[in-house]
Amino acid sequence: MTSSFDEMQAGQSQVREHYRLYDRWLSQQPGDVMRARREEAEMIFRRVGITFAVYGAKDEDGSGTERLIPFDLIPRVIPAQEWAEMEKGLVQRVTALNRFIHDVYHGQDIIRAGIVPGDQIFTNAQFRPEMMGVDVPGGVYSHISGIDIVRAANPDGSGSYYVLEDNLRVPSGVSYMLENRKMMMRLFPELFSQHRVAPVAHYPDLLLETLRGVAPAAVNEPTVVVLTPGMYNSAYFEHAFLAQQMGVELVEGQDLFVRDNFVYMRTTQGPRRVDVIYRRVDDDFLDPLAFRADSSLGCPGLLSVYRAGNVTLSNAIGTGIADDKSIYPYVPKMIEFYLGEKPILNNVPTYPCREEAHLKYVLDHLPELVVKEVHGAGGYGMLVGPASTKEEIAEFRKVLIANAAGYIAQPTLALSTCPTFVESGIAPRHIDLRPFVLSGKHVQMVPGGLTRVALKAGSLVVNSSQGGGTKDTWVLEA
């Protein structure tokens, strides 16, 4: 594992060009001012209620089950040129992924071309046979895609971006991207007059445009709603926030019903038809008649309305087939197959353990590798070799041998670091980036995304459920 690439420092005392102004400003800030700002930020987040629910847990002061995601004051800065390239790569990748999903549920050309093995799809729990032959508006399945990107150091000291994973089901975090920016502008307005930071506040507008753009063709003025599992869901704040920002209703399953193959919501003025559902509920819970019968989060009969084309679900049912870790290694080839283009964004080299040769290599190199569950998410069920003890590795080896097909392995990327406020002052911490790509009539996004930071020294796990925090992400305009 080579040493990490730092986003701000090029060497011992050398600051990268795009951080120079910020560095000068930071060096002029007395330490207690930054501490005070940090407390102010926390107080505001609490008052606004930007919290996530933790089941069965109590706050530090024993008062409740709502936690703040730690917010770091030092922004992650991306120069204009780097972003322009990344944006092109994201449009390309998401376009190909949508083509792939359409293909899987229609002609399956990519299987016949021998690029993706059929059994990888048909035996995959994320494959939804209910979607075979179903046409969705514009052929777009993943309307909101969160693509996780990291930067790793090259031997010559430069850094390269890699896509770590695609999130095409119900990616979350965009509200933090927006709230972090609002917070930074409130705390440090002077920084924004000194830097040309590309704005992101129009995201809800683009989202609404995207959702309206994929309404069933027969509808002129579509009614869009956001479907939430309810206020005890960990991302409830985001659901409420997006519904409010778009000016649409935030519904729960109990507010919806199906009649004559259309979906309606129960309102104070009687039933009202719903045309587009931005659902923040997993496939399995959408329709108790079609999927999990014990689900009370969905709406009975929804699937049949959906298949008839009388309502649009965002994202579509069955997008999980494209963001599964077992499919991930094939994405570069997909891009070439569907678009005839060279992939702009790198994939991380990946060893599917289902293949004997790879498994052998993985078992021999466990201390250097990251091993992930194929269907896992949220940083659970994984082994980070370099950060694990001999005992942990030995334990994991048994698990892996018992269920090799359930895992993939990747070299441990030294995620780039960014200076971060910690107990002892400012220190480098590992970060990633999740841009949110919107696909409707066009593929578009706001510049940047959500930067997550692993607050524990040396940790590579940035998930908020495991002690990660967030930072504002600045794309500097040229």
Next chain:
Amino acid sequence: MLSRTADHLYWMARYMERAENTARMLDVNYQTSLLPQSADAAESGWKGLLGISELTDDYTSRYGAVTDRKVMDYMIRDERNPSSICSCLMAARENARAVRGTLTTEVWETQNQTWLEFQRMLRNNSFQKDPGDSFEWVKFRSHLSRGVTVGTMLQDEAFHFLRIGSFLERADNTARMLDVKFHPMESEFFGSTGHGRDNQEYDFYHWSAILRSVSGFEVYRKVYRNVILPEKVAELLILRADMPRSLAACMDEVVSNLHHVANEQSEDTLRRAGRLQADLKFGRIDEILATGLHAFLTQFLDRVGRLGVGISRDFLVPVASG
């Protein structure tokens, strides 16, 4: 608007109003308890307060004897008491959180901030150290909550359901307070001369406490320019439509807001509300007293209760299959 959303808004407003009224009643009892009076009188004040909210049994079974400190604890911080300030503020905030997207940022933050500050006050024992100021704080947060609503919300359905919740709850609370405070007086009240001269001093404090609990003391003086007379107090709090906490004023608000949200099935509810409003508008205090204040208030509470059920049925509870 979603029926569920309307339901949350309605209950958010009701719970906030209830928190305010609980604080008002506690405040008056607390202030009265500072006056030189017999232990019996003090105790009957606290008992009356529990009676208003129909909590006597629950209190007795869990707390035993009535003392000012224990009743205050029960009515301020006991989470198992649905009418405690704590339960009301928590319920108001939970309902607000469920529909935070429908509220303006200011309304939500006011509600959230109230809850966060209240928790801090509980931890600091503010209510024990300075009950008067703390009750004032609760009233103030309720004023703020209503004011922010009026000052920032679009006057659409959401707004009307909030208003209906506030005023239906207030009508209920004012009526209960009147019933309890007049009840011990009733026999005396209908005596040949009205009120016993021996107790004139006590009377003054009793009636002025009632007026103060609804911010009505100065209003009374302004309206009647007279000494405090029970029948005038009753008239002010029942029939004066210009007195913001009177039954008449509350019903005016309920009816006008109900008209804004009327739907196909709400005709009967609107009719009942209108009739109740008319009874107050055209009623006279001597008639009410002649039939008996307690009987009148009991009937009023019953009608308000049924109105609440009608509103739930017509607007709030999702109708099966739409």
